[in-house]
Amino acid sequence: MNNQINFAGEILRATKNEMKKDPKSIVMGLGVTDPKGVFGTTLGLVEDFGSERVIETPTSENAMTGVGVGLAISGHRTILVHQRLDFFLLAMDQLVNSAAKWHYMYGGQMSVPLTIRLIMGRGWGQGPTHSQNLHAWFAHIPGLKVLMPAFTEDVYPMLCAAINDPNPVIFLEDRWLHGQYGNTKNQKSNIIFEFGKARLVRSGKDVTIISSGYGSILSLNAAKYLANHNIDAELIDLRSIRPVDLNSIVESVAKTGRVLVVDSGHEFSGFASEIVKLIVTYAFSSLKSAPEVIAARDVPEPTSHGVIGEFKYDAFEIAQKAFQLMGRLTPPDCKNFLKPLLSDVPDGNFKGPF
Amino acid sequence: MNYKSESAIRIIDTAILIRRVEERIATEYQNLQMRCPVHLSIGQEFISSIFSAVYIEGDTALSTHRAHAHYLAMSGNLNRMIAEIFGKSTGCSRGRGGSMHLVDLEVGFLGSSAIVGNSIPVGVGVALSHKINRNGRVCFVFLGDGAIEEGVFYESANFAAIHKIPVVFMCENNFYSVYTNLQPRQPKGRIISDLVSAIGIKSKKVESKDPIRVLNEIEKLVEHSRSGLGPVFIEIETYRYIEHCGPNPDDDLNYRPESEIKTWRESDFVESLEIFAKANNIDLDYIRELENSILNRIEEAFTEAKNAPFPTLVDTLNDVYAGARNE
Numbered sequence: 001m002n003n004q005i006n007f008a009g010e011i012l013r014a015t016k017n018e019m020k021k022d023p024k025s026i027v028m029g030l031g032v033t034d035p036k037g038v039f040g041t042t043l044g045l046v047e048d049f050g051s052e053r054v055i056e057t058p059t060s061e062n063a064m065t066g067v068g069v070g071l072a073i074s075g076h077r078t079i080l081v082h083q084r085l086d087f088f089l090l091a092m093d094q095l096v097n098s099a100a101k102w103h104y105m106y107g108g109q110m111s112v113p114l115t116i117r118l119i120m121g122r123g124w125g126q127g128p129t130h131s132q133n134l135h136a137w138f139a140h141i142p143g144l145k146v147l148m149p150a151f152t153e154d155v156y157p158m159l160c161a162a163i164n165d166p167n168p169v170i171f172l173e174d175r176w177l178h179g180q181y182g183n184t185k186n187q188k189s190n191i192i193f194e195f196g197k198a199r200l201v202r203s204g205k206d207v208t209i210i211s212s213g214y215g216s217i218l219s220l221n222a223a224k225y226l227a228n229h230n231i232d233a234e235l236i237d238l239r240s241i242r243p244v245d246l247n248s249i250v251e252s253v254a255k256t257g258r259v260l261v262v263d264s265g266h267e268f269s270g271f272a273s274e275i276v277k278l279i280v281t282y283a284f285s286s287l288k289s290a291p292e293v294i295a296a297r298d299v300p301e302p303t304s305h306g307v308i309g310e311f312k313y314d315a316f317e318i319a320q321k322a323f324q325l326m327g328r329l330t331p332p333d334c335k336n337f338l339k340p341l342l343s344d345v346p347d348g349n350f351k352g353p354f
Numbered sequence: 355m356n357y358k359s360e361s362a363i364r365i366i367d368t369a370i371l372i373r374r375v376e377e378r379i380a381t382e383y384q385n386l387q388m389r390c391p392v393h394l395s396i397g398q399e400f401i402s403s404i405f406s407a408v409y410i411e412g413d414t415a416l417s418t419h420r421a422h423a424h425y426l427a428m429s430g431n432l433n434r435m436i437a438e439i440f441g442k443s444t445g446c447s448r449g450r451g452g453s454m455h456l457v458d459l460e461v462g463f464l465g466s467s468a469i470v471g472n473s474i475p476v477g478v479g480v481a482l483s484h485k486i487n488r489n490g491r492v493c494f495v496f497l498g499d500g501a502i503e504e505g506v507f508y509e510s511a512n513f514a515a516i517h518k519i520p521v522v523f524m525c526e527n528n529f530y531s532v533y534t535n536l537q538p539r540q541p542k543g544r545i546i547s548d549l550v551s552a553i554g555i556k557s558k559k560v561e562s563k564d565p566i567r568v569l570n571e572i573e574k575l576v577e578h579s580r581s582g583l584g585p586v587f588i589e590i591e592t593y594r595y596i597e598h599c600g601p602n603p604d605d606d607l608n609y610r611p612e613s614e615i616k617t618w619r620e621s622d623f624v625e626s627l628e629i630f631a632k633a634n635n636i637d638l639d640y641i642r643e644l645e646n647s648i649l650n651r652i653e654e655a656f657t658e659a660k661n662a663p664f665p666t667l668v669d670t671l672n673d674v675y676a677g678a679r680n681e
Contacts, residue, residue, distance in 0.1 A: 024486075052486060058516065063475040063509030070479015070493075073464065076486070093506070097469050098476055103676045106457040106465055107448035111676035142674045166676035 004185055008178040010155035011041040011117075015079060018163040019049050022077055025163070028055040028064060029081030029117075038081055039119070039178050039354075061087055065094035068114050069102060077113040077163055083354075085118040085172070086129050099168040100143030111166040115159070119173045120264075122214065123344035124352045127303030133213070133264035133296065136271040138170045139242040145195055146241035148172040150216035152182025154239060157193035165195070172241075174214040174264075175354070176346035196243035200252075204234035207322050208252040210275055211262035212238040219262050221315035225337055226322055233322060241271065249275065250283045257288035258325045262318055267295035292321050309343030361407040362634035365565050366627055366641065368406035371648050372399045372423045373624045375432065378652050379422075379439065380601035387660065388439045390452035391468075395423035397595035400623040401526055401560075402427035404569050405494065408576055414462040414480050415494040416473040419454045420594075421466035424496050430458035436655040442662035449665040470531075471497070471504030474523075478510045478585075481521035485582075492520040492579050500531035502546050503539060508553070511585070515554040518584035522576055523550070525589045532598045533609045547589040557587035563621060565630055593618035 005013060019025050027045055029038065033056045037043035046054040057064045061082065068078045082088045088095075095116070102112050121130040138146045145167055149158045162169040201216065202223050211219040216237035223233040234252050238244060253259050259279055263272035272293040279291050294313050302311060316338035323330045342348075376394045383392065395402065402423035409415070409428060417424040425435060431446065438445030439453045446457050454468040464480060467473040477495035484491045501507050502525070514521050525546060529536050536544075547559040556578055562568050568590075575586040595618075597604035605615060631641055 055517075058509070058512055060509030060513060062506045063478070063513055066472070066475025066506065066510065067479035067482060067513060070476040070481070071483055072479075073476075074480050074483035076483060093469060093472060094475060097467070097472055102465070104673045105447060105451050105455050107446070107450055108673035108676070109457065109459055110464070145675070 004181050005152075006178065007149075007152045007155055007173075007180045007182070008040045010152055010184065011159055011173070012043060012045075014156045014159035014163070015042070015045065016048065018077070018160055019045070019053065024075060025077040025079070026053050026055065026071055027079045027081065028057050028068065030057050030059055031083055032056060032081055038083055039175070041117075041178070042081060061090040062094050065091040065116070066098055068116075069094060069098045069112055072112045072114045073102060073110045077115075079115045079117065079163060081117045083119055084130055085120050085134060086132050088116070088118050089134075095138075095144070095168070096141055100141045103167065104143060112168050113163075113166050114168040115162045115171055116168065117171045117173060119175050120213075121354070122174060122176050123308070123346070124350070124354070125303045125305055125344065126301070128300035131301045133172075135170070135172055135212075135241050136265045136269070136274070139271060139274070143168065144242065145169045146172065147195075147239065148213040148241055149239060150177065150211075150213050150237045151199065151201075152177075152180050153184045153187055154193070154199065156184070156187075157191045158239065161193040161195065172213065176214055176350075177217070179346065179350075180217075193239075196240045196245050198245035198248040199237040199239055200248065201235040201237050202233065204232035204256065206232045206256055207258040207260060207325050208234045208236065208256045209260050209262060209318065209322065210236045210238065210249060210252075212241060213264055215262040215264050218313075218315040219318055221338060222318035222322065225315070225319050225334065229331060231322060231326055231328075244275070244278070246278055246282065249278060253279055253283040254286040257286050259287070260292045260294065260318070260321050260325060263293065263295040265296055266298050267293060268298045270295055289325060292325055294318055294321055305344045309339070312343060314339050314343060359634050359636060361569055362566065362630065362636060363640075364407040365403045365569070366631060366636065367644060368427050369399045369403040369624050369627060370641070370644055371432075372402060372426050374645070374648050375426060375652055376422060378656065380596065382656065383601035388453075389441065390439060390454075391419075391599045392439065392453045392601065393420035393599050394596055394601065395420055395594070397618065397622070398526060398528060398592045399423060400563075400565075401524065401590045401592060403623070404565060404572055405524065407569055408572050409494060410491075412462065412489060412491040413494065414464050414477075414484070414491065415496065416464050416477040416480070417456070417466035417496040418470070418473065418498060418501070419466070419468050420498070421454065421456045421496070425456045425458065425463050425466070428458070428463045429461050430456065430463045431460075432651060433655040433658050434458065437659040437662050440659040440662070441664060442659055443665040443669065444659070444662040448669070450670065471501040471506045474501060474507055475510040478514050478519055478521050481514070481519045481585075482517065484520050485517070490580055492522050492576060494522045494524055496524045496526065498525065498531075499527040499529065499536060499540075499546065501525075502549070503531075511550060511553045511555055511587070514585040518582060520579045520582070521585045522579050523555075523585065523587040525587065527589055527591050528594050529591070530594075530598070530610070533607070535609075547587060550587040550589075555585050555587050556583070557589070559589040563623075565623075566634070595619070
């Protein structure tokens with residue numbers, strides 16, 4: 001494990017590489033030069049590239065996003081970093097009215113190569129305003145692209161693609177994935193990520209599970225358990241929220257006829273609803289039963305660790321839904337296998353405080 | 355011709371151009387072919403006219419919903435502006451932006467925004483690029499008294515001060531946010547430029563009505579910024595004569611005191627241009643010829659705009675993303 005790079009390390013590696021390639025590129029954010037370097041994802045950048053290109057910012061989310069737009073239209077690929085998505089809500093004006101529209105609104109004369117890294121909190125009492133997964137908001141806006149990596153081996157090509165894209169890209173990172181290792185050791189360095197291309201994590205014939213971000217990791221655990229119980233689940237990790245990989249979704253549903261959409265956003269008016277809408281529109285005749293959804297409850301997330309395990313879904317709830325879709329009872333040992341004892345940490349080593 | 359009279363001529367040219375263009379828009383608006391909100395600058399020409407003699411090639415500017423004057427002062431293409439207001443494909447934003455989203459990259463006019471305060475941080479970012487490129491250029495950011503009430507102004511000003519960013523904030527204080535006077539919006543006795551000074555930005559309220567004196571004051575401030583000493587903030591009081599948005603007078607609504615309107619009208623800059631011309635040894639024939647040539651230019655711009663095609667639906671579906679069509 002030690003000679004491998006984890007998710008956070010892959011973010012840093014991609015950032016460094018792109019900054020080396022383009023001497024005009026800039027990284028900005030609160031904490032990008034501090035001793036912790038945004039969970040290690042910006043460590044050493046200021047030493048390598050200097051404070052003119054790695055800019056520590058004031059606590060001014062809206063203005064800094066506008067500054068990012070100004071830099072981007074002046075030819076500087078700019079990466080903005082936020083330690084929590086929730087703080088970035090202060091920047092909605094600059095995101096929606098400036099970044100997303102600058103290219104279109106002025107007749108296609110200027111482009112906005114802006115990458116906005118947003119870290120989504122989870123567990124450890126993050127609570128109502130530190131845990132929101134609002135990719136549906138961003139995906140709703142024409143002019144924005146939205147990425148959400150799940151697997152460590154996808155991080156490097158996906159972040160490179162975001163930085164190289166001539167449009168504003170929202171890059172969503174689940175905090176719990178930062179420590180995740182993956183099959184990156186023998187990975188080719190020249191893999192190019194294509195926007196709107198999902199990852200087929202697992203092929204299967206019985207039921208399709210469509211997920212993204214941390215939900216894909218949970219879904220993979222569920223799929224392994226399902227396999228031991230003779231349910232062959234196909235798992236699609238979307239990776240790209242907008243544009244979304246319609247072909248992969250339709251092809252898979254055509255094969256399985258049963259589909260479960262797993263989403264970390266709230267259920268009402270959410271991203272899962274959009275996926276279900278696409279399935280109903282483009283794969284209706286393949287469906288053997290109504291599409292199912294597991295999403296965040298339509299309730300703000302409470303802080304108390306005493307209740308969070310019950311409040312949130314885990315791999316267990318995903319498997320449970322899959323058994324339902326197959327018309328089978330959930331085996332009694334499923335919960336023991338798939339519901340963690342501690343639902344507020346990614347693993348035993350996690351000790352907070354963020 | 356010496357530098358001073360060159361600047362005086364530039365000021366006169368700009369003032370008359372803005373006034374006559376805005377008047378023509380007001381007249382034509384009733385024909386219902388310019389079907390978008392227009393925020394006219396009639397009465398507010400002074401600072402834009404001075405600005406036209408201050409900026410240099412390579413400088414950049416961003417503006418607000420009331421952008422016509424700034425765009426024209428920077429030599430933005432008149433025909434493309436009028437076409438944009440008519441919603442035509444030949445418009446500066448190809449009919450996508452309208453009056454509130456003007457752009458002319460050839461002259462460095464990088465955009466204007468309908469959202470109060472929205473273009474401020476973008477201008478600071480553009481100016482930061484000037485600083486990084488060490489090109490001795492500044493970005494002018496036009497804003498009004500209303501934008502001072504937006505949080506993003508403080509965020510942007512603070513960041514510009516920290517990094518000594520070459521941005522010139524041009525604050526046109528016309529006392530009204532739509533129909534609402536400063537009085538319920540900002541504390542009594544507030545001097546905006548003093549407030550900005552406390553952020554750490556060299557700030558000045560320009561009080562003089564003498565164009566050359568104001569020109570000199572502003573040039574000095576811009577030079578401060580240009581030479582790398584940091585942002586500057588220039589406040590100037592001004593007055594719009596007609597409604598906040600639209601082509602008509604609205605003083606029948608009685609939201610502004612008659613005495614205030616009278617005072618501003620009596621010191622109208624465009625109407626006193628002949629005195630200014632004389633003081634700078636500019637022949638009055640020059641103004642007469644200028645008026646004619648400007649009217650011709652305007653006539654041509656309106657004719658061209660009316661005859662130009664609208665964008666097609668296919669065209670308006672493009673460019674949502676750069677580097678890709680119809681994604």
